[in-house]
Amino acid sequence: MPYKKLFFEWLKASLTPPYLEHFSFRLRNQLFFVRVEDVDGELDCPGTLEGLFTIADACQGHACIIRMKKQNGTWQALDPGSGLTCAITGNPIDPIQLATRENIEMTDWELQDFAVKVVGRVLEGQGHKIMSWQADPEVSPSLWFVGPEGPEWVIIRAIRYPAQEAELPKDWQATATNCAQVSPRGHFASVAVANADDSFDQAQPAIPLWRGRGMYTRFTGLQLLQTGLG
Numbered sequence: 001m002p003y004k005k006l007f008f009e010w011l012k013a014s015l016t017p018p019y020l021e022h023f024s025f026r027l028r029n030q031l032f033f034v035r036v037e038d039v040d041g042e043l044d045c046p047g048t049l050e051g052l053f054t055i056a057d058a059c060q061g062h063a064c065i066i067r068m069k070k071q072n073g074t075w076q077a078l079d080p081g082s083g084l085t086c087a088i089t090g091n092p093i094d095p096i097q098l099a100t101r102e103n104i105e106m107t108d109w110e111l112q113d114f115a116v117k118v119v120g121r122v123l124e125g126q127g128h129k130i131m132s133w134q135a136d137p138e139v140s141p142s143l144w145f146v147g148p149e150g151p152e153w154v155i156i157r158a159i160r161y162p163a164q165e166a167e168l169p170k171d172w173q174a175t176a177t178n179c180a181q182v183s184p185r186g187h188f189a190s191v192a193v194a195n196a197d198d199s200f201d202q203a204q205p206a207i208p209l210w211r212g213r214g215m216y217t218r219f220t221g222l223q224l225l226q227t228g229l230g
Contacts, residue, residue, distance in 0.1 A: 007027070007212075010025050011025055011031065011033075011113065012024045016132060016133075018047075019047030021051070021056075022034055022045070022046075023036075026212060028099035029210075029212050030061070030098045030100075031056075031211075032061060032062045032093075033055050033064060035047060035049065035065050035087065036066050036068055037065055038069070040070070052087060053087070055109070058136075059110050062086070062098070063087035064093055065084070065085050065086075065090075066084055079092055082094060105209060105211070106208075108158075109137060110211065112135045112137040112142070112158050114191075115142075115158035115191035115193070116134075116135050116156050118217055119156050119222075120133055123145050128147065130145050131151060132144045140169060142154055142189075153182075153183060153185070153186045154188070155186065155225075156188075156191065157169070157189070157190060159191070159192050161206050164192055166192070185224075185227075186224075186227055187222035189219065189222055189223070191217055192219075194206065195209055196213065197213070
């Protein structure tokens with residue numbers, strides 16, 4: 001399955017848990033993770049700065065704050081330009097100035113996030129509703145969706161070409177036990193990813209997965225796990 005390179009891409013565009021960031025996007029080769037703050041403190045904004053730093057550090061991106069104030073019934077950003085400020089220094093951030101054409105290899109967290117989106121899009125195309133998802137490659141399950149009889153969960157793992165198939169985590173049964181109180185029905189999904197410019201010549205080293213560049217994916221569907229829990 002081919003995925004073309006894009007100049008701009010939303011990574012997260014809806015306020016859904018887990019609340020590490022409120023929204024995030026990629027501009028060419030730079031990632032921006034944004035927390036929205038009400039300067040008057042009247043809104044209970046989910047998540048923490050610690051969570052924002054966690055995902056920004058794991059993805060080698062920018063941790064940003066956008067300070068908002070309600071004026072005359074309308075929410076407005078207080079800072080000029082993009083409205084984004086650095087969560088560490090408080091200085092203004094201009095995403096366009098930071099984006100370059102330099103090749104930056106995708107982190108494991110980025111790759112996992114991409115794999116989760118691939119599986120989510122396939123499930124949505126099959127008519128399923130996605131309940132929640134998260135992209136931490138060390139945490140399972142990766143995604144919940146509504147199946148024919150209720151909630152179902154998926155452990156998703158991404159792998160880089162020339163590897164063809166990701167391995168099911170050895171501790172998957174612990175995940176099944178933890179999820180059983182909601183649903184015993186679980187799946188595993190392997191997503192192999194290759195650079196779209198790769199020659200696929202086994203005699204040549206694989207081209208790294210460059211952030212924002214085109215990719216090919218191999219996802220053959222969900223593998224039902226025999227949990228024995230229901």
